[in-house]
Amino acid sequence: MDSFAKTRRRILGRALAFCLCGVFCSIALTRAAAGAESASEYQVKAVFLLNFTRFVQWPPEAFATPNEPFVIGILGNDPFGPRLDEVIRNERIGEHPLVVHRFRTPEELGDCQMLFIALSDGPTIARVIAGLHHRSVLTVSEADAAAEHGAMIQLATESGHIRLRINVDAAHTAGLVISSKLLHLAEIVGTRPGD
Amino acid sequence: MTGASISIRRRLTRMLLLSSSVVLGVTSLAFCTYEFLTFRQSSVQQLEILSHAIASNSTAALAFDNAEDASGVLAAFSADPHIVAAALYDARGNLFATYPKTLDAALVPEHAGDSGYRFTRSALLGFQPVAAGTERLGTLYVRSDLGAMYARIRLYALIVTLMIAVSLPLAYLISRRLQHQLLKPILALGDTARAVSERSDYGVRAKRSGTDEIDLFTDTFNQMLTQIQGSERKLRDQLSRLSLLQHITRAIGERQDLPSIFQVVLGSLEANLPIDFGCFLLYDAEQSSLTVSGLRLASGTHAKELDLSERSMVPIDQNGLSRCIAGMLVYEPDVREVPFPFPQRLAAAGFCSLVFAPLIVENQVFGVLVVARIREQAFSSGECEFVKQLSEHVALASHQARLYGALQKAYDDLRLSQHTVMQQERLRALGQMASGIAHDINNAISPISLYTESLLERETNLSERARGYLVTIQRAIDDVARTVSRMREFYREREAQLTLERVELNRAIRQVVELTRPRWNDLPQQRGAMVDLRMELAESLPEIMGAEHEIRDALTNLIFNAVDAMPTGGTITVRTRELALTEGRSRSLVEVTDTGVGMDEDTRRRCLEPFYTTKGERGTGLGLAMVYGMIQRHSAELQIESEVGAGTTVRLDFPTHASSVIYPSQMTRPVVSTRRLRILLVDDDPVLIKSLHDTLQEDGHLVSEAQGGQAGIEAFAAAHQGAERFDVVITDLGMPHIDGRKVSTSIKEIAPTTPVILLTGWGRRMIDENETPPGVDRVLSKPPRLTELRAALAELLP
Numbered sequence: 001m002d003s004f005a006k007t008r009r010r011i012l013g014r015a016l017a018f019c020l021c022g023v024f025c026s027i028a029l030t031r032a033a034a035g036a037e038s039a040s041e042y043q044v045k046a047v048f049l050l051n052f053t054r055f056v057q058w059p060p061e062a063f064a065t066p067n068e069p070f071v072i073g074i075l076g077n078d079p080f081g082p083r084l085d086e087v088i089r090n091e092r093i094g095e096h097p098l099v100v101h102r103f104r105t106p107e108e109l110g111d112c113q114m115l116f117i118a119l120s121d122g123p124t125i126a127r128v129i130a131g132l133h134h135r136s137v138l139t140v141s142e143a144d145a146a147a148e149h150g151a152m153i154q155l156a157t158e159s160g161h162i163r164l165r166i167n168v169d170a171a172h173t174a175g176l177v178i179s180s181k182l183l184h185l186a187e188i189v190g191t192r193p194g195d
Numbered sequence: 196m197t198g199a200s201i202s203i204r205r206r207l208t209r210m211l212l213l214s215s216s217v218v219l220g221v222t223s224l225a226f227c228t229y230e231f232l233t234f235r236q237s238s239v240q241q242l243e244i245l246s247h248a249i250a251s252n253s254t255a256a257l258a259f260d261n262a263e264d265a266s267g268v269l270a271a272f273s274a275d276p277h278i279v280a281a282a283l284y285d286a287r288g289n290l291f292a293t294y295p296k297t298l299d300a301a302l303v304p305e306h307a308g309d310s311g312y313r314f315t316r317s318a319l320l321g322f323q324p325v326a327a328g329t330e331r332l333g334t335l336y337v338r339s340d341l342g343a344m345y346a347r348i349r350l351y352a353l354i355v356t357l358m359i360a361v362s363l364p365l366a367y368l369i370s371r372r373l374q375h376q377l378l379k380p381i382l383a384l385g386d387t388a389r390a391v392s393e394r395s396d397y398g399v400r401a402k403r404s405g406t407d408e409i410d411l412f413t414d415t416f417n418q419m420l421t422q423i424q425g426s427e428r429k430l431r432d433q434l435s436r437l438s439l440l441q442h443i444t445r446a447i448g449e450r451q452d453l454p455s456i457f458q459v460v461l462g463s464l465e466a467n468l469p470i471d472f473g474c475f476l477l478y479d480a481e482q483s484s485l486t487v488s489g490l491r492l493a494s495g496t497h498a499k500e501l502d503l504s505e506r507s508m509v510p511i512d513q514n515g516l517s518r519c520i521a522g523m524l525v526y527e528p529d530v531r532e533v534p535f536p537f538p539q540r541l542a543a544a545g546f547c548s549l550v551f552a553p554l555i556v557e558n559q560v561f562g563v564l565v566v567a568r569i570r571e572q573a574f575s576s577g578e579c580e581f582v583k584q585l586s587e588h589v590a591l592a593s594h595q596a597r598l599y600g601a602l603q604k605a606y607d608d609l610r611l612s613q614h615t616v617m618q619q620e621r622l623r624a625l626g627q628m629a630s631g632i633a634h635d636i637n638n639a640i641s642p643i644s645l646y647t648e649s650l651l652e653r654e655t656n657l658s659e660r661a662r663g664y665l666v667t668i669q670r671a672i673d674d675v676a677r678t679v680s681r682m683r684e685f686y687r688e689r690e691a692q693l694t695l696e697r698v699e700l701n702r703a704i705r706q707v708v709e710l711t712r713p714r715w716n717d718l719p720q721q722r723g724a725m726v727d728l729r730m731e732l733a734e735s736l737p738e739i740m741g742a743e744h745e746i747r748d749a750l751t752n753l754i755f756n757a758v759d760a761m762p763t764g765g766t767i768t769v770r771t772r773e774l775a776l777t778e779g780r781s782r783s784l785v786e787v788t789d790t791g792v793g794m795d796e797d798t799r800r801r802c803l804e805p806f807y808t809t810k811g812e813r814g815t816g817l818g819l820a821m822v823y824g825m826i827q828r829h830s831a832e833l834q835i836e837s838e839v840g841a842g843t844t845v846r847l848d849f850p851t852h853a854s855s856v857i858y859p860s861q862m863t864r865p866v867v868s869t870r871r872l873r874i875l876l877v878d879d880d881p882v883l884i885k886s887l888h889d890t891l892q893e894d895g896h897l898v899s900e901a902q903g904g905q906a907g908i909e910a911f912a913a914a915h916q917g918a919e920r921f922d923v924v925i926t927d928l929g930m931p932h933i934d935g936r937k938v939s940t941s942i943k944e945i946a947p948t949t950p951v952i953l954l955t956g957w958g959r960r961m962i963d964e965n966e967t968p969p970g971v972d973r974v975l976s977k978p979p980r981l982t983e984l985r986a987a988l989a990e991l992l993p
Contacts, residue, residue, distance in 0.1 A: 044260065051258040054327040164259060181255035185264050 042080050044162060045142070045155055046087040049116060052138060052153065053093045055179035056171075062113055062136040063096065070096035073112030073137075075103045075128065076119045106131060117141040122149040129170070136175045147189040152176070154189075165189050203381070204374055211370035212363060219362060223355040227348070234347050238319055239312045242339055245275065246323035250335040253283055253292075257325055257332040260285075262292045269294035272337070279318070280338040286331055307334035317341060380404030384416055397424035429577065436581040439467045443585060447592040451599045453477075456592050457489025460585070464566060465491050468578065472501075472546050472567040475589075476509055478520060478560055485509040485516065485563065501544035512537050519551035519563050524583045526550050529571040547571035550579055552586035556594040564589060611820070633679040634929060634956030637977035642886030644672045644978035649890040652981070676978055695740040700771055700783055700849070701732045703743055707750040708769065715758045715767060724764035728754075731770040737851040739783055741829050749825045752818040753787040753845050759810060760791025760843060773851070785847040794837040802835065822847075872992060873919060876900040877907030877926035877938055878954075887925065890981055904933025908941045915945050922992055925984075928955035939970035950991040954979055 049072060063070075070093045072084070088098040103109045106128045113136070119125050120143045129139055129150040141151040147167040152174070154165040164186035171178050249271055256265035265283050272278040272294050281294035284307035293303055312321030323335040380402075387401040397420055401413045443463045447456045461473040472492055476485040487507050503509075511517050512535035515525045527549050530538035541549055549567035553560045564586045568574065574582075647669045651662065708728060719726045750769075757767045770786040794802060794809075801807045803823045822845075826833045830850055837843040874896050878884045884900045891898045899914070899921070901907035907926060914921055924942050928935035939951040950972040967974055973987045 048259060051327070051330075054258065054330060055255060162260070179255065181252065182259070185255050185259050185261050 041157070041162075043083050043087075046080050046084040048155065048162065049084065049114065049140065050087050050091060050098075052114065052140065052182075053098075055182035056138055057177040057179075058113060058138075059136050059175045062175075067095045067097075069099040071099050071101050071110075071112035071114070073101045073103055073109065073115040075106065075109060075115055075117045078102055079118055079142075112137060114138040114140065117143070117146070117151060119143060122146065125149045125151060132174075134174050138174075138176055139170070148191060150191050152178075153186070156187075163187065167191060204378060207374050207377070208367065208370050211373075212366060215363065215366040216359070219355075219359055223351075223358065227351050227355065230351060231344075231348065234344055235314065235319075238339070238344060239321075242278075242312060242319060242321060242337055243323070245272070245278075246321065246335050246337045249281070249337075250323045250325040253325055253335065254327040254332050257283065257285060257291065258327055258330075265292035266294065266296060268292075275339070277341075277343045278337060278339045280336075282336040283325065284334040284336065286333050288334065291333060302338055303336060307336065310334065314341075376406075377409075380406060380409040380413065384409075384413060387416070387420075391420065391423075395427075397427050432575075432577055435467075436577065439463065440581065440585055440588065442467075444588050444592070447589065450592075451596050451603075453593055453596055454489060456589065456596055458491075460564075460589055461489055461491035464585075468566070468581075470566045471569045472541070472544070472549075472565075474503065474565050475554075476516075476563040476565060478562050480559075483511065485511060488562075501540060503540075509537055515549075515551050516563065519553050520560050522553050522555060522558075522560055524550070524552050524579060524586075526574060526579050528574075530567075531571075541567055545569055548573040550574055550582050552582045554586055554590035554593060556590050561590070561593070630956075634977075636675065636679050637956040638880050638883055640672050640675055641883050641978035643668065644676070645886040645890045645981060647672065648981040649893060653893055672978065696743060697738045698741045698743045698746060699736075699738055700746070700785060701736055703747050704730065704732065704750060704769055704771065704785070707747050707754065710747075711751055711754050715754060719758065719761075719764060722762075724762065726758060726761060726764050726767060728767045728769070731768060733772045736771050736773055736783055737781060739829075739849045739851055741849065742825075745825045745828070749822040749847070750785070750787070752822055756818060756845075757787055757789035757791065757843070759813075760789050760793070762792075765790035765842075774848075781851045783849045783851050785849070786844055788842065788844040790842040793839045793841050793843055794835075795839050799835060799837050803833075870922075870992060872896045872922040872988065873914075874898045875907060875911055875914070875921040875924045877904060877910075877924065877930075877935070879903050879927065879930045883927070887979070891984075894985065904930045904935070904938045907938050908933070911942055911949075912945055920946070921949060923950045923952065923988065925952045925954060928953055936968045936970070939968065943970040952984075952987055952991070 053070065072088065074080070074084070078084075084100055088100065091098045101110060101112055106124075109115075109128070109131070115128075115132070115137050117125050117128055117139060119128070119141070122143060122145055125141055125143055125146055126149040132139070138153065139151045140153045140155065141147075142155040142157075143149075143151070144156075145154070147154040147165040147170075150167065150170050152167050152171045154167075156163045156165055164182070165188075166178060166183060166186040167189055168178065168183065169190055249268055252271070253265050253268040256262070256268055269281050269283060269292055272281045278294075280298060280302035282303045283291040283293075285291045288307040290303070290305060308322050310322045310324045312319065318338050318340050320336070320338040323337065324331055325333040325335050383404070384401045387399055390399050391397060400417045400420060403410045403413050443460055446459045446463065450456045450459060457475045461475070464470050464473050470491075474487055474491065475489040477488045478485055485508065487503055487505055487509060490503060490505060492501070509516070511520060515527060515533065515535060515538060519525045527533050527538060529547055530549055531542045531547060533539070533542075538549065546567035546569055548571050549565060552564040552566075554562040554564060564582065566574075566582055647665050650657070651665050651669065657665070708730060715726045715728055754767065754769075761767075766789070768786070768788045770784075770788070772784050772786075774782040774784055776782060798809060802819050804820065823833055825831075826847060832848040834846040834848065835843065836846070874891055876884050876887050876891075876898060878887075878900075879902060881902065884902065888898045888900055899910060901910040904926070907924070911921055911924060924938070926935045926938045930938075935953050935955070939953060942949055942951055951970055952973045952975060953968065953971045954975050954977055956977045972991055975983055975987060
């Protein structure tokens, strides 16, 4: 390897490290400004939401245009506050810029690619999901047994750690492909019959 | 040679093994280095790939903060036993998970470092960023020991060792085989060189091996051998020619005559050079001709076509021979192309190449050496040079032989002259003795002659018988006087130079026949053999000019030879005749013919040579040589005809004197002086004085006598003073103290007009030679004849 290339790589590496440092610093600052405990939990969950976009593949028909914004919808009472907005700021999924749409009720629910269902009632969740009509919307919920009620990913908290429970069938039905890496971390569940 | 070959072999083996080892070593080193480098690179790549995979697998664990799962992912490193440690750091760079779970803290850095891989002394380690898409999720750290690399290096070392272990013996075997191929021709070349050096055999040749360079070498070597062989052959030829030259030079040095020198040279050339034909041609510059002298023909050649023999003449060609006569060596490689008679003759006889070499002495060509061979182009330059050198040697030897011959001839001439001188000395002594005897006899018989003549004249009353006796006495005295005269003539001293006089051949022959009578008549008779000598003399033979005594000597020799040729008797014929020529000139021939044993051809040819004799001890071998000498001095010719058993004829052919006339025989008439004279007789012999006194007194003269010269002069002087002077003086020549010459001179001094008559025992010779001493008016020989004395007186005193 010639010294020029080496030098270039070294420079690139340093630049990257600098950028990462900047990112981490901004994240740390925003997180520090939030509340102590719950802030930490939803901070992580916000990052999780962002990270899901990296381990799930949407079909092309999910977007009307190539540079249409990638919409993260929050249905119900938003637990994130401004944290999610901060996490997704300046982030893009491919060509798509990330935006957060908040929906108060299921009736208000508009187009989105990912939907965080901030509801706790399982049948409601199931109804909401059914109302999506198998559109390519990644449904995420932190409600207990949400996965069994049709949510594609359930964020479960066990002894201080956030665990993932994933309903692969639901995702499959919606035309979404969930990375095996993600599946590897998660507990795979199926939709409870009768829901 | 073996040592050298072993050395070459060893050296070659060493070179091959060394070069193979070096090549193997360098190759192995390069291979190992390459492998080492590529292995490092591939190690890095492998580690990178592995790390990438692990990092990729650990993205979810990092993204969703699952340390357990991260540890599980890291456990995949257990597949590679060389990975001794691994760790995951979160996005903030804090340690997130490690492999193995229980880990020496020293092996894992607390925080993530810069991404990239590097080798430390004992390990290969690196940081791999973990990212999902563009999102950096964390960092993977991997540490691998270098066991794999060391194992690889050990493997390579083993392979290299094995390769060398296998390839070197293989290389050795191959080199042995190749060496054999390479060394075989070299060793063969060496064997050839050894054969050449040990046996000096330059005829051997190295064999070609079929390899280009070695063949080139072999060819060069063989070429060198060919050259050496050529040089050696040339050297050997040169040496042999040199030795031949020495041999010939020594051989001809021992010989002193040309024919034998030529024969030796040609014989040696024929045997040793060799040549097929050789001859010497002697050059006569005056006649510009060449004569064959010495001829050698190898057997089986065409001698007939050549048509050459000893003494045959060879014309000088325009081309070859004339150039050779000019002093050049001429080499004709092919005489068939030379259009000149002599080369053509040789070509006809089957000879194709020839060399003419001039024989030069003192810048004069005196001959040509001709050598020829049947083959064409048969003489090398070396041989031509040899012939040239040889011709120089031969020329020198011939010159020496000629000088030797001339010396020998001079010596022979000297011996002959010595012999002649001795003979002349003997003859001179004999002549002196004979003269003395003749003088005494003449003196002694003078009174007898005088008295007899006087008695016959004066005594008229003598009886017939007495008169007859007196006449006989007178004839006997005449005979004695003639005999004495002839004897003296014969032995008379020879003049130093030949003085020519008129010679009457017939008279000379008669004299010789008479003188040699004891030899041809008496001696054979004693032996019981009968020799008849016939004279057939031509009448009126012209006189010739010559030395009579020499002619007589020659005739004597011829008669002696004729007698010797007829031991059992026979007939000798002496014949003279005139041979008329044109212009009034003529020649006188004298032939002496015998009926003896004759001569063969060789004897006839050699009989004129000095010291050549067929008579053994009895002969001097000078007889005919002297005859020949006389003939030459007289510008005459000598012809000898002879046949074995049929006798010999020797013919002397004299040129006749142009103005010669027939010799008239002088007749003396008796003259008696009428006057009475006073005569003084001077002699030392009283008997002679007395007889003269008596006879002159009887003639009426007044005679006084004086005994001895001195007394005579005194008596004459005394009488001259007085009135009675002497009218005439008769004096003897030979007297002690004062001889007749002095007496006559003295008398002439006293009275110049008084005649003096000299009487001498040598008188005839004086008369013959007109040798009258001064003061003498007349010379009369003893014994004095009264008639001659009277005539002289009458003539002197009329």
